[in-house]
Amino acid sequence: MRVGLFVPCYVDQMFPDVAMAALEILERQAGVGVEIEVEAPSGQTCCGQPLYNAGQWEAARPLARRHLRVFEHCDYVVSPSGSCVAMVRHHYDKLLPDELGPQSVARRTYELCEFLTDVLQVERVAGAFPHRVGLHASCHSLRTLRLAPASERRTPPEQDRVARLLRGIDGLQLVEGARADECCGFGGVFAVEEEAVSVAMGRDRVAAHESAGAEILTSVDMSCLAHLDGLIRRDGGPIQVMHVAQILAGRSPGPR
């Protein structure tokens, strides 16, 4: 299968190791007998989410069409980002009504963890990470992609794909704080336009993870983590952030 690595624009420019880790994880699957060929098309730029989120749908449309063209040739598109995948899989139909056919690559776009568990049927990613880890369930991965059960819903217990992969790592201990799936307050333009609330929400999340004893805070969304990390470093907290891809790829936490 031909897998295109979809690198979120801000990850490309500001958090390149997250994309590199995702690439390595996918490439390693070939090493365990999966017929997989991974590429990261250099023509990709941005799925259009920041503009769509800000209500600039006219400006977002060309970016969305471009994104689809760049990846159309892939069997699957995989991204280390819940929000970007949610944009493509859930929102492209609204942004480009009647433009996406049933075979559109938008429908074959997956977040990294769900690609591993649902498509590649990976039971476990090998590795060791002897730390207490707080998992931040990003809202897009939770309530749009449904990668894990949301606390408001009464559905049959869905597997938490991200937690499952993390638990497979030796020594990794998941710790859960209060209000485990409350929003971190990043929200795109919200982080800047409603700065006071955004910061209040983020601080509450950090405090919850600190109370739970987390050493590392992780998520499938680097945007949430950058917002939380910005608060931790400004307020002087002990927690370090790492993207799930970095943990699964075997990275160690940096010096504090």
Added chain:
Amino acid sequence: MTHPQRAAEFLRDPARAAWHDGALWFIREKRDAASLQVEEWEELRALAAAIKAHTLDGLAGYLEQFERNARALGAAVHWARDAREHNEIVHGLLREAGVTRVVKSKSMLTEECGLNPFLARHGIEVTDTDLGERIVQLRGEPPSHIVLPAIHLKKEEVGELFAERLGTEPGLSDPTRLTEAARHSLRERFLAAQAGITGVNFAVAETGGITVCTNEGNADLGASLPPLHIACMGIEKVIPRVADLGVFLRLLARSATGQAITAYTSHFQGPRPDGALHIVLVDNGRSTIAADRTHARSLACIRCGACMNTCPVYRRTGGYSYAATIPGPIGSILEPLRDPERHGSLPFACSLCGSCRDVCPVKIDLDDQLLALRATVADPRSAKTRAMRGLAWVLSDPVRLERAGALGRSLLRLLPGVVAQGRFNAWARNRDLPDPPPKSFRQLHAERQRTGGAP
């Protein structure tokens, strides 16, 4: 003032904001526990959504059926195009009956229409009888939540208010004793009232009856003591069948307060033998929303308030930060639809977490509608739009993106202070900016390809 400004005001007292947040989270947890009582909870929500979708699709026919049946039961039915007409109709009925003292149970519709001040200008005294509504009425404030009007107040503040207005002992803050004082005071009003105004939770087309739910029994006292009962409702409150009440009522109280059902679920099938019932059907922009493909679904709202309780923004900023009759997620859709100029900041008062959609008993896609509204209210001439277009231009080409990114990273590295003061100021006020990496992914990847890198 915009929502962000009012929100920042509210957060200037972080302890109070945290208290407010905790109070509403507590109700969200009660809702969660109540939903566990119903094994088929998610199916019930889907059923409720489907009944509403069908009803809204054929609303005209159901309103006609309701009117026919309500009249057959002896009720009078009036139609009001807008808030002003609603107020005039209600006033007309009161004036004809020589009424100067009215008791009113909770009705967000009458809030929306500004009924109380209108009647006051015409010399008619209205006593709001829902305890929370009475509290805010005495304070001269609007309700801050559609189900829990005084959720923003501490008991000491209610105590001070009652000492001043009801003559209770200064310093008294015990809720039981304060409620007792309100009971006595309101009993006098109920007994002296010449008319009772209520809202309507559901109007059943099949029978022409109306259903009103309360915990305090105040709607019933208002409708059963004075001879004149006026029931005010938005046209979207009609449902097809009696059987549908079972679906909605199993969802309503559980979603609103975590109770299986309110203490009183009253069904008024026409007037009392010795009384009169007037039902006022109000449009006030609803027919316009009904014709909007994206937003018609927002009319399914049964006013439970669950979206407010679960909203992390509402909890931390309070109902008043929305400066609208209906706050929170549903208000941030309905109010900008009614008045985009005034309420343009509301669709952006949302982090798009989607929790509201998950708790809505009628499955309104609140978060998607808020996003869609952003596209409608965005001003094509604003600085923000121009900046966004600039961003779109940069993002439309990989080379431009790389150059802009490289420039940004260099600036961050060399002049972090300057960057922090500039465009990123709102970000950097309380957050550190990320450490800029020396190379982007596309650079690292290109290098890796050249050196024949992994696996």
Added chain:
Amino acid sequence: MTSSRDAILAALRRAPGGDVPLPDLVARPAPRGALATRFASALEAAGGRCVRVADSAALEEALAALPAFASAQRRCSLLPGSGGPGFALDEVDDVHSLNDVGFALLPGEFGVAENGAVWVTDAGLRHRAIFHLAEHVGLVVPAGQIVDDLHAAYARVELAARGFGCFIAGPSKTADIEQALVIGAHGPRSLTVFLREG
């Protein structure tokens, strides 16, 4: 000039419609049993009280043991032979004079197990306000007349004719002051449901 009614209906009919089906409310799975027990717990959770009595004599005993009944200065009862002595409710002309009724004993048609509610109507009742005005209310319900949930309840209620019906699920209450639950808001301070076997 178009009437508001016509203008509103015309505005609603402007949008194309009529193709969204009304879902059938399919028969629910078999009731979950232990109806009286579930009814009693739900009622108690709502601040009400449930008392099982074998017959009229037992009802009288239970009433006499109830402080709210025993101490009531003014009582009325719509259950012939029970809850007396009191005044005759239908001989009262002015509903406002019912304000000082200490205890009202009234019939309930059936109970709902899922939420502890009792269905009452104004059948044979001159002043429906008594349900909400009396300081304390007792409802007598036949013990065998408890349905599973609201779907079953609505299949049973008569709502076609003119009248008043109410699901009463406990005493009046409020939590409007800092979410502190206060029983006995504007309406009755207590609700006792007597499930009578005979």
